[in-house]
Amino acid sequence: MSSVQHSPDAALTLGTARDAHRIRPALWYTAALALLALLLPFLEGVPVIGWLASPFQRIQLTYGLVFSIAALAFNLLLGYTGLLSFGHAAFFGGAAYAAGLLVKYLHVYSMEGFLLAGLTSALVLAAVFGSVCVRYTRIFFSILTLALSQVLWALALKFFWITNGTDGLSIPTPTLLWGLVGTSGDKVRFLSFTYYYYVLVIFFVCVAVMGVIAASPFGKALQAIRDNEVRAQFVGIGVRRYRWYAFVISGAFTGVAGALFAPLNGLTTPDILHWTFSGKIVFMTVLGGFKSFIGPILGGIAYNYLETYVIKTTEYWQMLLGIILVALVLVMPRGIVGVFAWGSRREQRNR
Amino acid sequence: MDVLLAQLLNSLLYAAVLFLIAGGLSLIYGVMRIVNLAHGSLFALGAYVMAWGVSRVAGASGAEPAYLIVLLPVAAAAVGATGAVVEPLFLRPLYARAEEYQLLLTFGLLLILEDAMRYVWGATPLTVSPLWASFGSLHVLGATYPRYNVVVILLGLAAAILLWAFVFKTRFGVMLRATSQNRRMAAALGINVSAVYVQAFALGCVMAGLAGAVIVPIQGAVLGMGVDALILAFVVVVIGGLGSLEGALVGALIVGLVRTIAIQYFPELELAVLYLIAAVVLITRPAGLLGRA
Numbered sequence: 001m002s003s004v005q006h007s008p009d010a011a012l013t014l015g016t017a018r019d020a021h022r023i024r025p026a027l028w029y030t031a032a033l034a035l036l037a038l039l040l041p042f043l044e045g046v047p048v049i050g051w052l053a054s055p056f057q058r059i060q061l062t063y064g065l066v067f068s069i070a071a072l073a074f075n076l077l078l079g080y081t082g083l084l085s086f087g088h089a090a091f092f093g094g095a096a097y098a099a100g101l102l103v104k105y106l107h108v109y110s111m112e113g114f115l116l117a118g119l120t121s122a123l124v125l126a127a128v129f130g131s132v133c134v135r136y137t138r139i140f141f142s143i144l145t146l147a148l149s150q151v152l153w154a155l156a157l158k159f160f161w162i163t164n165g166t167d168g169l170s171i172p173t174p175t176l177l178w179g180l181v182g183t184s185g186d187k188v189r190f191l192s193f194t195y196y197y198y199v200l201v202i203f204f205v206c207v208a209v210m211g212v213i214a215a216s217p218f219g220k221a222l223q224a225i226r227d228n229e230v231r232a233q234f235v236g237i238g239v240r241r242y243r244w245y246a247f248v249i250s251g252a253f254t255g256v257a258g259a260l261f262a263p264l265n266g267l268t269t270p271d272i273l274h275w276t277f278s279g280k281i282v283f284m285t286v287l288g289g290f291k292s293f294i295g296p297i298l299g300g301i302a303y304n305y306l307e308t309y310v311i312k313t314t315e316y317w318q319m320l321l322g323i324i325l326v327a328l329v330l331v332m333p334r335g336i337v338g339v340f341a342w343g344s345r346r347e348q349r350n351r
Numbered sequence: 352m353d354v355l356l357a358q359l360l361n362s363l364l365y366a367a368v369l370f371l372i373a374g375g376l377s378l379i380y381g382v383m384r385i386v387n388l389a390h391g392s393l394f395a396l397g398a399y400v401m402a403w404g405v406s407r408v409a410g411a412s413g414a415e416p417a418y419l420i421v422l423l424p425v426a427a428a429a430v431g432a433t434g435a436v437v438e439p440l441f442l443r444p445l446y447a448r449a450e451e452y453q454l455l456l457t458f459g460l461l462l463i464l465e466d467a468m469r470y471v472w473g474a475t476p477l478t479v480s481p482l483w484a485s486f487g488s489l490h491v492l493g494a495t496y497p498r499y500n501v502v503v504i505l506l507g508l509a510a511a512i513l514l515w516a517f518v519f520k521t522r523f524g525v526m527l528r529a530t531s532q533n534r535r536m537a538a539a540l541g542i543n544v545s546a547v548y549v550q551a552f553a554l555g556c557v558m559a560g561l562a563g564a565v566i567v568p569i570q571g572a573v574l575g576m577g578v579d580a581l582i583l584a585f586v587v588v589v590i591g592g593l594g595s596l597e598g599a600l601v602g603a604l605i606v607g608l609v610r611t612i613a614i615q616y617f618p619e620l621e622l623a624v625l626y627l628i629a630a631v632v633l634i635t636r637p638a639g640l641l642g643r644a
Contacts, residue, residue, distance in 0.1 A: 322462030
């Protein structure tokens, strides 16, 4: 399995040869950003970046990190396997609803309980949806994921005695680390400090695990499938089985994001099961750049800021998102990462 | 008996509107291999133009059946014109690129169109129910049924026949089918493929606009109606077969019937049942009931 050969054009599209010499600076940037994120709550008094460390901004960043996990998971399918899912809201929302139902029926208030329930439900959903969806590619894959996720949305909307319909399920502040960190104290402090760190650590874990998966022979096999399905089959990759694995892994990670989102938002409504939310996950990924590993991470964080600040300024934020998406597709298909790569290439040329 | 008849007519009404929407979607896919996610929003645009036109011409007070005949083509043409602008401007640069980009772009167009309609016509729904009421009602076999709904059913039927004649009996229809079968060969034979694409896209949009315009007197123009319609149109084309007009007709009839039955007997599962049918069809017959793979 470890000897998957790429066709020359595949290597071109992956950009592996070109990206190799950029790995060291990229590592430095990442380390610096990670350190900044870790120290952020203590930087409130610092003059230049102090505003970024305010509780409000930290909660915004927490939202961004959660979206980043979802986009990163989504990109294992779009960027690495070449499958555009319009149904990832099912895993995100499904996990959030699992947490909500855990509170409602079993009176569990533990974050680990939420994560376990979210992960399990997303795994089961992805395994079932995946077994149907990976039979198809391209447009049919997209429509099928969309249709199946809409089933879940319709159920959440109509079975209001279980899910509270459009009102949604409320999710109280949970205990963390099996009850070691209690729920006492005010909510803003909890979300902007304790929970911020909790999400940050899980975010790092998710990025690391996803990085390992993407760089593994399995990840290379997915890219081989994306670039040329027939050739991948010829070198002995079980195409459909690998697609299913990718689908399940992607769904599970999205479920983690959904479970983290539930207490952060304090409410799960059918919105996060609707296909337009799937569309938002797609948007984040494309915004960041789906042809790179780091793109969706940037996209998730950037998307959240975009939504927060654009909603404030205009009622017609959807239109703005639409215009950005159209512009991205037409002139900037590599997203934010593409802009950075372009900049650094110019820099090198000048040197 | 009378309830049954009314329900049957209701499902036909629903099927007629769905056929117009899904037929347009399918036509566009058949010719250009594009799944237009903004198609539902074009349907909504037709509804808004119609509602706005009627309230402008007739005022709040009275509405006469004559308005329908005048304004229906106007609304449909307005949507068709929108399509004729959108295709060369946004879609043409994408034909050479991966399919995913087309979905992404039309999703962007959907977001833009939804908010553009909110900007122009506001968030409050527009209704023109006087026009619906002005048609009066019909008494058949002991059942009382709104005459307007019958008009819509007949209109859907007429549209289906016209479309069939257009695609299979005219010169343009031959060019359309040739382009859909082999774009390069058609171009080599002297067909102006770009022109055919614009016309096919505009025709699909006209159908969506007509569906929107015709449904307005019954249910009004509401924000979000386009997105709902898009999903239902997907269900229809998936059942019938993407790219097949006969398939769109059969799919629309099935969805219309199932939905009417579902609303009557198990309203909670109405949408879920439709999506499940679509999923089952895709699994057992990936190309749809009447599609050619």
